[in-house]
Amino acid sequence: MLRVLLALLPGIAAYVWFFGAAILVQIALASVTALAAEAVMLKLRGKPLMMYLGDGSALVTAWLVALTFPPIAPWWLTVIGVLAAIVIAKHLYGGLGQNPFNPAMVAFALMIVAYPSLMSQWPAAGFTEFTPQLNAIFGARQLDAITMATPLDALRTALHTADARATVAGVLGSNATFGNIGGKGWEWVAAGYFLGGLYLLQQRIITWHMPVAFLATLLLVSGGFALFDGTRFVGPSFHLFTGGAMLGAFFIVTDPVSGCTTPRGKLFFAAGIALLTWIIRTFGAYPDGIAFAVLLMNIAAPLIDMYTQPPVFGHKVKRGDSR
């Protein structure tokens, strides 16, 4: 689990570079909350404290919550999110290994439904001044100067609400939110996560199945629709390098507990998330679709696992065929 945290560092470094140190405050806040909540829940459940606290799973959840929430979200938003993840999504279902849903995504889904506006205020790229960010987190919220919608949100809002002549190319070119391939700054954060993901693959903490299936499906679906109508559907590079796509591909979709485990099952599972993500991003009302897509596929994971069991030794060929 500690290696997972290590793998998140390049992405976090890019995050700090482009969006300021606020994210570090959020990560610290989430970590402390998660460890405290974990300790209390373990105590209540009569489990050995140090053994479970030391496994690092609460920290991974905390970091993922912090990284998926806006860095300038008020402190209580992060705290409640982490509490929901640890207390409700994890321990009330039986603790480590027993949760059917991805805890970090439960937190995200819960908070974006409960506080949609707070969850949609993201800092503008390049605005890295620490004091106003700290104010945003802990007190006086004077946000107008430093916030803007996420690239995904901005694109959809522009395409949906502006006059019918708005095109992808027009929107992307007109707004400072957008960078060369994805969201401004976000593309570098995504690259950082990609780097960390490669490390996880190299360390054999995750297998190739889920990231490849997720990214390939997102690429194919968005690419197909962009080819079909490039003025209404944005292309794959944008999808892959904005929002939580890279973080999701390597760090969220790959959660072993709530996802599929068989090799073929992993492919179906991740592809399903990618498909749902694209649909929610393109036609839905929320800034990003990964959380809902993950939760929906979590429901399907046991079924997929059941139907994708690899053939058992000696059962691959029918009797008589082997000779």
Next chain:
Amino acid sequence: MSALQRLFKFNGGVKPAYNKDASTGLPIAVAPMPKQLVIPLHQSIGGPPRPLVVAGERVLKGQRIGGADGNVSSAVHASTSGTVLAVEMRLMPHTSGLSAMCVVIEPDGRDEWIPRQAFDYRNATPAQSREYLRDAGVVGLGGAVFPSHLKLNAGKTGKLDSLVLNGAECEPFITCDDVLMRERPKALIDGAVIMREMLCAGEVLIGIEDNKPEAIAAMEAAAAVANAAAGEEIYKVVSVPTRYPAGGAKQLIRVLTGIEVPHGERSTDYGVQCFNVGTAYAIYEAIALGQPLISRIVTVAGNVGQARNYEVLFGTPMKDLTALCGPLPDSDRIIMGGPMMGFLMPGDEVPVVKATNCVLVGSRALFPPPPPEMPCIRCGECAKACPSDLQPFEMYWFSRAKIFGKAQEYHLFDCIECGCCAYVCPSRIPLVDYYRFAKSEIWARETDKEAADVARERYEFRLLREEREKQEKAAKLAAKTAAGREKAAAALAEAEKPATTPEEEAKHALISAALERARAQKEQAHPENTVDLTPEQQAEIAAIEARRAEIREMAKPHVRQDD
């Protein structure tokens, strides 16, 4: 020649530390005669042999002391000459700590053999040969101790493509097959010749892991001699990649022939049969020398001063054996078998049996207690390591939840208990323990169900029988009464309707009068206990009724409030 053999792969597997070098440095030594031999009667799969000797009897070396119980069983012999001290329950070399019937022999030191003579299997029917091997006590020496005579059967087709000899020996620490192949390759190949003829097999593939170059060289030399004698390339020594559990019978068959034998099916139906190399040696001894199976090569290794392989008589206490190697002072346990699949022994006095390929001395330092078990996070490492391509984590979840039906649906019984899954588990879950638990529970339930089925059938049959007997009785009775009636009618007819006598009429009158009286009494009906009461009693009743009414009145408002 091994380079020409095309090899196949099995999925999964692990590469544990092998720790084999310590016990291969010295040649096989003969373990000294112990003071007492405790020979369990039940040393193989199948029915427990019945004792053929009683306390006080003198036995010879190689004399049968336990007779095979039916065909699925195997005989047991005295390991040396001496006196039977007792036939009694003794602690078994099994984790359970249970006892079983053993023959205790005090050696007389003369080591006097029974008359031995080679068995002419070429002029015997296959059934006779199999019976001979059964009575010679030859069982699989790889650890499963399955009676070998049952496997020396060519199956439906009547002949086999390949006879596989398993010299892979993939379990860490164990080197008994390795040294056997190094030191006695000729006898081993002679055993293979016999087995091949009995099975009508084509080629003989001897699979040896490539970490045993000396054994491979020795076997290749012996095989070359046999091939030269046969005039064709029949005996092939094949070096297989070192990867646990390459020595699993199904895994080795897969690696050497590409054939996957499904669980529950006979490999002979797929044209292949697999034996341990030690078994081939035992068959050679039994057939060519006329010596039943009374000893085997045992590796003594682990936490000892000098690990080594010994030729050990069955019934030798394990502590006698470990004493030869100088167990280190911190030794605290004895494991039969290797660290992956071995069993913890309940004590060091348990005897060496046919299944004992290794006596592994352990200590806390050598095998530190596993860190505490953590929850399963479904990471899937176990599935990657499983050589049977199972989903161990699913089997674990269902076994733990005691949903045994589901565990079986996930092919629990295809599990060979190799321990790869537990070896790689990052949560250190002793997975195999869960599977063994689930299997034994399922077996217990099946036994219970069978017993219940038998009882039910017996009960139903009893009901059926009782019903049938009842009907038969009734039919008999009916026949009897019918016959009686006819007889009576005939008698009546013979009497020619005699008039009723006056005495009879008086009797009838008496009876009808009595009936009349009874009817009248019945009509009077049962009198209630409230009639015919004294005035005092009536007054008492009235008082009681009044009190009751009062109480009811008092209770009313409370009831309302409660409403």
